[in-house]
Amino acid sequence: xxxxxxxxxxxxxxxxxxxxxxxxxxxxxxxxxxxxxxxxxxxxxxxxxxxxxxxxxxxxxxxxxxxxxxxxxxxxxxxxxxxxxxxxxxxxxxxxxxxxxxxxxxxxxxxxxxxxxxxxxxxxxxxxxxxxxxxxxxxxxxxxxxxxxxxxxxxxxxxxxxxxxxxxxxxxxxxxxxxxxxxxxxxxxxxxxxxxxxxxxxxxxxxxxxxxxxxxxxxxxxxxxxxxxxxxxxxxxxxxxxxxxxxxxxxxxxxxxxxxxxxxxxxxxxxxxxxxxxxxxxx
Amino acid sequence: xxxxxxxxxxxxxxxxxxxxxxxxxxxxxxxxxxxxxxxxxxxxxxxxxxxxxxxxxxxxxxxxxxxxxxxxxxxxxxxxxxxxxxxxxxxxxxxxxxxxxxxxxxxxxxxxxxxxxxxxxxxxxxxxxxxxxxxxxxxxxxxxxxxxxxxxxxxxxxxxxxxxxxxxxxxxxxxxxxxxxxxxxxxxxxxxxxxxx
Numbered sequence: 345x346x347x348x349x350x351x352x353x354x355x356x357x358x359x360x361x362x363x364x365x366x367x368x369x370x371x372x373x374x375x376x377x378x379x380x381x382x383x384x385x386x387x388x389x390x391x392x393x394x395x396x397x398x399x400x401x402x403x404x405x406x407x408x409x410x411x412x413x414x415x416x417x418x419x420x421x422x423x424x425x426x427x428x429x430x431x432x433x434x435x436x437x438x439x440x441x442x443x444x445x446x447x448x449x450x451x452x453x454x455x456x457x458x459x460x461x462x463x464x465x466x467x468x469x470x471x472x473x474x475x476x477x478x479x480x481x482x483x484x485x486x487x488x489x490x491x492x493x494x495x496x497x498x499x500x501x502x503x504x505x506x507x508x509x510x511x512x513x514x515x516x517x518x519x520x521x522x523x524x525x526x527x528x529x530x531x532x533x534x535x536x537x538x539x540x541x542x543x544x545x546x547x548x549x550x551x552x553x554x555x556x557x558x559x560x561x562x563x564x565x566x567x568x569x570x571x572x573x574x575x576x577x578x579x580x581x582x583x584x585x586x587x588x589x590x591x592x593x594x595x596x597x598x599x600x601x602x603x604x605x606x607x608x609x610x611x612x613x614x615x616x617x618x619x620x621x622x623x624x625x626x627x
Numbered sequence: 628x629x630x631x632x633x634x635x636x637x638x639x640x641x642x643x644x645x646x647x648x649x650x651x652x653x654x655x656x657x658x659x660x661x662x663x664x665x666x667x668x669x670x671x672x673x674x675x676x677x678x679x680x681x682x683x684x685x686x687x688x689x690x691x692x693x694x695x696x697x698x699x700x701x702x703x704x705x706x707x708x709x710x711x712x713x714x715x716x717x718x719x720x721x722x723x724x725x726x727x728x729x730x731x732x733x734x735x736x737x738x739x740x741x742x743x744x745x746x747x748x749x750x751x752x753x754x755x756x757x758x759x760x761x762x763x764x765x766x767x768x769x770x771x772x773x774x775x776x777x778x779x780x781x782x783x784x785x786x787x788x789x790x791x792x793x794x795x796x797x798x799x800x801x802x803x804x805x806x807x808x809x810x811x812x813x814x815x816x817x818x819x820x821x822x823x824x
Contacts, residue, residue, distance in 0.1 A: 380650060393659070395659060401660075412671060463671060463672055488653060489657070489660030490664040497668070
């Protein structure tokens, strides 16, 4: 129930999905098709204020605290000869440091940005994985605010890195007026480059992450609510479809784990690439 | 009837409204969304930047140092072993040279000893020979003296016999006597020496 929101009276396409699908009959409980409303659950605390807490914020807080507590515990017990959990953490740390930072930025420049990339990677991975954790069941990054803040953080970092490395003028010149291009092409290129550097990079970072998580959530809800519908409410032979949707739901869950890791990886790789483009004078 | 329908419709519409959220909402963040995003990111960033990452970096650095230290230690041990081996080789070569030198010395010394002994033996032999010669000479002298004394006696006896007996062979006898006398006269010194001894 979200009466406070003004746009509630408008209809949106996905909420009518239920009426299109053949098995989504209007009778009884029926089939609960996933809708975008899943991402705007009812507030639990401080309704209407800027501190409004709903299910998604709780999921985010749980994910953040779980990540921090786990990492702090592992870091506290970190020894020269690593234990099992330390090994896993070090594997991920090494992965970000070597395969992302050093590969893209080079060994020297990577040192400065390894903390940023590592923090981003772990945070995104944790928030993505809540989408497949039972009871949480929604990715913390599936609501635009978090991806946007992550992208904004990266945005500030790569603009800052570029200005620090080349000066404001140098940074703008090397990014908006790429060298080795005929002068009249700048009419076309400069607006495109401007859009790329100042709008598209952060926007695509945020949207890619959010859209992937939203899509994953919708797919999971679709398969599992269909399974419930087929097994409990459908009649006779239709129940067989329940097995099919259950298996595909399990497969999709595994796929979502993969996507969670992949999106975290893509996010930090692109961050490293943008940082590299900023600090390199010529590209 | 119509009111019931209207009520049902209103209820349905209300339910629909409650469920509804625009697609565009996915792209427009609410204030609380941004606030809580900043809060959770700040929690994570604080923990990572202040504690987790420095701690892991320290552990990794320490491990790197340890491994490098181990490698250095192994290298120094290797170098030490190499030095010891070289020293052993040098000592062995020295010992061999020493042995060869001692052998050579022994050989020359042996040769010298043999030569010395040979010389000493030669000298001894000469001395013995000399002594023998001298002894022989002395004995010969003695025999000569003795003989001479006897020869004198015999000659005297012979002479007396010759003079006393045969007159027939006078001429031959006289020649013998003459020669005898001549010889005696020719060797007075010998006769003297013989008598003296």
